[in-house]
Amino acid sequence: MSPARDLMVVLALLGASAGVPFLGGDYWIGVGITAFMWVALTQSWSLLSGLSGYVSLGHVVFYGLGAYVVVASWEVLPIAVSLALAAGAAAVFAFATGMPVLRVRGPYFVILTFGVAELVKFVVMAAEAAAGNASRLILGTPEIETLFFLMLALAAAATVLAWGVRVSRLGHGLRAIREDEEAAETLGVPVARYKLLAFVLSACIPGAVGGAMALRNTYFEPLQAFDPMISFSMIAMAVIGGSDDLRGPVVGAACFVFLSEMLWANAPQLYMIILGLLLVIFVLFVPEGLCGRLFRSRGA
């Protein structure tokens, strides 16, 4: 296992895909945006949940908040500023909720994160309804090529961040927490601080991704931006690709992007059923994920 080599492989892949806009049409650019979005989201999710074992079922809350910030500040602030604000809002939210939420462990943490995400969704919906905008139109969104390179940059940033965490003290501390939290604390791992830091780091990029994705559509609806299926997809991709491996999110995202391109538009339910089935099969038979199964068995 060489994290540095994994990083090079993933970045090389991402770099190679930068050629897509020059070769393919709008369709392939769209596929690229979706793929990079999932890589960025899943990589961020793995940073927290893959390493620490605190499985978040509510990561969509950061995505949705980011989208909301960008939409709310649209035509007021320049895009770059509002995207930074989106990432910042997600990080602040993670910091504020992280302290109480991360005290909850195991299965309770899992469903608590889901509950928090749903609660925020309904609060945003109620706020939007009270303000009289059930859905908003967004005019003058950027070119699809701009979004492509923006999302590519976010995927690369998420990968570098995930790599940085993995090779740092923080990463080792998180793995220790995953294996045995009490033992880690006894040995001097600053458990509470590490968990909170990982939570905040894993929230920033989903915030920016949500903000960028909001600009891909011309309208914004809280129900879509906070769709729990986004959280579910992150988990399924990470579990299938391998959640403690830098390449896992890329493999997982790649598996699903083509599946979703084929099915999402015409048969979204069938797509979700296949996603659910694959999750069940992988949890039961391949809990280490594709990367764990394929690469690690050889002298790791």
Next chain:
Amino acid sequence: MIETLASGQLLFAALALGATYALVALGLNLVYGTMRLLNVAHGDLVMLGGYLTYWAFALGGISPLVSLLGTAVAAALLGALAYRLLFRAMLGARRTGPRVEANSLLLFFGLSIIAQNLAALVFSPTPRGYEYLSDVLHFGNVALTGNRLAALLVAAALCLAVVLFLRWHTMGLAMRALIEHREAAAVVGVDIDRVQIASFAVGFGTAAVAGALVSMTEQVSPFMGFPFTVAAFVVIVMGGLGRLEGGIAAAFALGLIETYGVALTSTNWRSILLYGTFVALLLARPQGLFGRRAVMR
């Protein structure tokens, strides 16, 4: 406003909702209590029970109060099957580590996604409802429809039956033994495997009956389940693990909070109230259901 709040109408609505929550939570409590498996797909069984009842009524003209027997049996068999095929091996390998809890949760979550989307694919996402016992009855100044009253009575009777089963039946006692202390139960000769399969069957069956009752008064739709899971979870955290009587009291408390909360605000707030209670409760008791145990030690 005060008049609305003081009316028997609202109290009845709260009771009916509480009885449904109590029934849904009973099953979740059993499965969680005996195996420490958190079934996030529990609410989807409510949805399946609702659809079975709807189709029996729409296609066969069968009264929901009759078809719920078949619904209960079908769901119980599904529970036994799920246990045999998916969870037995995983529980047997419990020693492999604390991942079992998180993994079983992901497994249930996968099943939940499959159930919801399968229902949406086969039955279409359109909500469906039917008219049954919808005549309005008057008791003093309280007006209510027959189906609500029937649902309340059946739910209350079934809750009572399960409580009696756990108190007097050998299998019920074995379930409580497993909830209290798994290893000790095994030592005194409780057949763990049989108790676990029975817990799955009873848990799934009661949830489906709750769904049948819900379908009598509300429309069924593929994604109606999760709020029931959340409500059931709130109930067992408030009432206590394996304490079914406490759970019933908690269910009525939640029914009151939700009904009066909505009456005081608006229907838009229903979900906020439910999820808000849920989040607040878990934050207040981060140790979750193990709290009581830790204190006792």
